[in-house]
Amino acid sequence: MVAIQEVQRLQTNVEIVPTQQSKETRINWLRWITDPDIRQWMCGNLPTKPEEVYHWVDSATTDPRRHYFDILLDNKPIGFINIREDHAPSNTGEIGIVIGEKMHQGRGIGHQALDKLVSYAKNTTHLTSLRALIKPNNEKSIKLFTQSGFTYTTSVMIEGTPMLKFEKQLV
Numbered sequence: 009m010v011a012i013q014e015v016q017r018l019q020t021n022v023e024i025v026p027t028q029q030s031k032e033t034r035i036n037w038l039r040w041i042t043d044p045d046i047r048q049w050m051c052g053n054l055p056t057k058p059e060e061v062y063h064w065v066d067s068a069t070t071d072p073r074r075h076y077f078d079i080l081l082d083n084k085p086i087g088f089i090n091i092r093e094d095h096a097p098s099n100t101g102e103i104g105i106v107i108g109e110k111m112h113q114g115r116g117i118g119h120q121a122l123d124k125l126v127s128y129a130k131n132t133t134h135l136t137s138l139r140a141l142i143k144p145n146n147e148k149s150i151k152l153f154t155q156s157g158f159t160y161t162t163s164v165m166i167e168g169t170p171m172l173k174f175e176k177q178l179v
């Protein structure tokens with residue numbers, strides 16, 4: 009017998025598409041990144057006020073080093089995934105991912121979105137390696153990245169927060 013969770017995973021139709029500046033994006037991002045359940049896993053000075061979040065959306069969609077994608081489930085945005093390229097001459101970048109609609113976490117959507125982003129990094133931006141910085145107790149995220157071929161390399165402090173660095177070579 010196929011478990012219910014497995015059926016839900018098989019039924020998911022996941023795409024990633026470049027994020028557009030829109031009212032819907034602003035409203036979704038504000039809701040997602042101010043949610044304490046999601047925010048607890050992020051680090052750095054994240055915006056909290058609506059104007060700050062809207063500014064973040066606008067700069068994320070116009071900065072050529074930042075590649076933001078909506079994660080679409082059956083054509084509806086449920087989160088975002090991104091790469092921020094490091095400054096030249098580095099050919100590397102850092103990944104971020106949020107499944108903002110919490111009811112859709114744990115259904116394999118993160119896996120599908122991450123695999124698509126890694127292909128984009130390799131084939132479109134031609135990066136040679138990617139990294140993710142993850143809080144030590146974020147088991148879901150650690151599992152997600154290690155199962156997609158990222159390996160733990162070191163621990164770092166980011167603005168006073170201990171983070172684990174996972175990396176994947178693309179060449």
Ligand SMILES: CC(C)(COP(=O)(O)OP(=O)(O)OC[C@H]1O[C@@H](n2cnc3c(N)ncnc32)[C@H](O)[C@@H]1OP(=O)(O)O)[C@@H](O)C(=O)NCCC(=O)NCCS
Pocket residue numbers: 045046049050105106107108112113114115116117118119120140141142143146147148149151152155
């Ligand atoms: C972390 C996150 C991106 C993972 O995406 P997801 O779609 O929920 O994850 P998936 O369903 O693809 O599952 C990834 C793995 O974690 C496992 N997992 C799911 N829920 C879990 C939990 N509560 N504890 C431990 N592992 C869990 C899954 O079983 C899966 O492993 P498997 O393939 O062996 O079954 C998503 O949950 C999220 O956005 N969380 C909040 C923000 C965040 O933590 N972002 C990452 C910051 S580095």
